[in-house]
Amino acid sequence: MSFIDVQNIKHSFNSLNVLNDISLRIKEGEFVSVIGPSGCGKTTLLKILGGLLPPSHGNITIKDSSLDIAIKRRDFGFVFQNPVLLPWRTVLQNIELPLEIIGDQTPFAESEKLLELLGLKGFGKYYPKALSGGMKQRVAIARALVFNPDILLMDEPFGALDELTRERLNLELLKIWEQTHKTIIFITHSISEAVFLSNRVIVLSERPAKIDEIKEIDLPFPRTIAVKQSKEYFQYITWLRNKLKKS
Ligand SMILES: Nc1ncnc2c1ncn2[C@@H]1O[C@H](COP(=O)(O)OP(=O)(O)O)[C@@H](O)[C@H]1O
Ligand SMILES: [Mg+2]
Structure with missing residues (x-):
């Protein structure tokens, strides 16, 4: 059983194809980031995952239940770029x-x-x-x-913050994640943020988005600022940057 099981999600807004057959499994307690070109469908995917938008096609199960049941159980918490x-x-x-x-x-x-x-x-x-x-x-x-909630869905939550504040909140978020064992799906346009935070980084292609790559980030936890000086950290960033360029 997967904690989150995303099966063959497709989505169009009228004639605009946005998501093209996204399938994905996420384990309980995982921290997964999603990166991809601007306008490729990241926010759309997150909304579909959290039941805010019904997909044109496909299915999502959360702990073996339908999305409707997951919503009633209050499985999701949302954080967007604007705190509102x-x-x-x-x-x-x-x-x-x-x-x-x-x-x-x-x-x-x-x-x-x-x-x-x-x-x-x-x-x-x-x-x-x-x-x-x-x-x-x-x-x-x-x-x-x-x-x-068991699952935190975050859409570029630190995108509007200055670099130092963002760095501090990244560390705070990791601390919260370690203390609460939430499953976190985190959208960002920052490759380095994705690498620093995640167990896995999902790279989406240009719209209509499909999954181009799923990269395991094998850096030690707890992640500290020192991680950002490691050779492996830079290698992941370079690798992902090249992937994004080609997508
Ligand atoms: N409610 C909507 N109606 C029509 N088009 C939409 C709607 N929401 C998003 N789009 C379009 O779908 C595409 C993907 O949007 P979005 O998921 O917000 O991308 P991202 O978050 O990756 O930047 C964009 O071209 C956007 O204009
Ligand atoms: Mg977006």
């Missing part, structure tokens, strides 16, 4: 918003833990306007974790 926080709600109120939307009235005991996990301790009563871009994205990640 409500400016009139505090950090804590933003994190707890999904609970309110489903009418969960019980006080949420895990909030403090989430603040701590995301390095937001002491910021619960702040409003979004007082936060940096990196802090806002931490809040968005905490909100995605509020139902304790």
Whole structure:
């Protein structure tokens, strides 16, 4: 049994073919990144994986269940490039918003833990306007974790951040992944980010996207900044860059 089993997904928007027969298996607890040319269909694939968009063709099973059941079980948390926080709600109120939307009235005991996990301790009563871009994205990640989903789907979550903030959030995300054992599917246009974070990197071709390559990243965990100085790290980046050029 695969944790996530993607079978022959095809998708078109009217006459525009976007995904061309994507099949993929992901193991529980894996960190998988997806890279590919701009406009090739990465966001479309992520939306289909999380049940936000029904595919034109194909099937997805999560822990041997249909997507409908997986959604009801709240198997997914989403993080997008734009954190989309409500400016009139505090950090804590933003994190707890999904609970309110489903009418969960019980006080949420895990909030403090989430603040701590995301390095937001002491910021619960702040409003979004007082936060940096990196802090806002931490809040968005905490909100995605509020139902304790097994799977985190992330679409270029750090794409709008400066290099140093991005590097810090990469390390934080790895720490969260190691502590919580989530399965993470992470879209990025940064080859180096994909290599640094992942167990496997999936390279998509030009639209209509198919899987060009699946590359195992055999770098040691826990990954530290030192990994970025290793010969192997550069070799993976070079290899993937060449693959992307040819796609
Ligand atoms: N809702 C939609 N209706 C029509 N075309 C769409 C829609 N969403 C995306 N597209 C098109 O599908 C292609 C793939 O988009 P997307 O998945 O966002 O690519 P990526 O995330 O790889 O940049 C693009 O050409 C985009 O314009
Ligand atoms: Mg996209």
